[in-house]
Amino acid sequence: MGGSGRADTQTEDAAPGSRPRPRRRLLRRLGVVALVLAVPVGGLVWLFQDDLFHPFGDARACEGSDAPLSDFPGVGNAPLPDDASDVHYFTQDGTAQVSFRSSRIPEFLHRSGLLAEGAPPFDKQDGGAYGLGDGEPDRPQGLCGPALRGPAWMYGGTFVSVLVERSDINPDAFRGPAARAVVTYRSP
Template sequence: MTRAEGGDGGRFPLDEVLELDDVLDDVLDEEPGGGPGEEGEDGEDVIPLLDREEDAPRDAAGRVGWLSCLAFVVAVVTLVAGGVVWVLWDDLYYPFGDSRACEGSDAVLSGVISDGGVRIPEDASDVHYFTRNGVATVSFLSGQVPDYLHRAGVIPESKPLFDRAYGSPYGMVRGESEPPDELCGPALREPAWSYWNRGTGTGVGVLVERSPAGGAAFRTPARVIVSFGIG
């Protein structure tokens, strides 16, 4: 058998050398990444183009499904949290859970507010109150102010609404409004009339908005602020 010399002086069979040369030629003739599991020029596994095209729709569908599921979960959590906040809003935000109570109040006025058993008008709206040290200050809007003043005994029905024996003009700068100290809600607008406590209740004073057109009339409706003891 013919032998060839090796680099270290040894000899190899010539037909084995030729066979090895043919194998090397076959390897060099193949394109990198030509089949599944083959390696590219950088030595990394190369995924055939056909396989990548087939996997792309499946990957995209998987991502869309995952994002849809996540969006659904977020929507449910948001809805539940919003419902809880809505249900508990009054308890979380207002003193005593009463939307009429102003911040800093130290006592709650339950149900329909009354002064010495005299209820505020039935049509009273936009009601707010502040309580501190046994005194309550209540603000409301009503179109039944004369009836309320008479029921509360603030002024007799036989007397004019603005009889100075029972009250006097409330000093305010013309064109301005005045929110009572620590009482929330809309401010009292001028002109206003102040009544002293002459009624059967425990009130300490009543302020009522007069008609800006003048005369013996209140605004319609008028803002009323009543202060009375609750001790």
């Protein structure tokens, strides 16, 4: 019994810092657990960053949008072309502005009813020149992504209007191989 009492006495009389206190040990363990959990949580945040940091979980939505694009009925009447790429949109106060690139702009204009079937794309009856010089950029306020570059042509309707890049070489063609368009949908 004397031997066990002596060991207890030696432990209590040991110099401070020679053996970690239970509180310090607990803090070290919590630090290790936090580091171990930080790696997978950071990985998940990186993996799902588009869903976490974009409005409505849609990577195409620009910051400040107040409604998802699916809330605009005009989009269903004039859906984006199948080959639409680099799509971005901004919604605010019943208006949606959608920017995209496509090689099928004439088909889109016919489907949306902004260009009469068989009409040339740059007929002044269906549209008009938009005041942008060659290569001059334009992007509506709030819309993110690349800017539309001039020269441009504007088509207008009651609930849908379209601004499209024209070729800076051939005035009777859209910019190729794919032109950028900015479509504005207004709620009825």
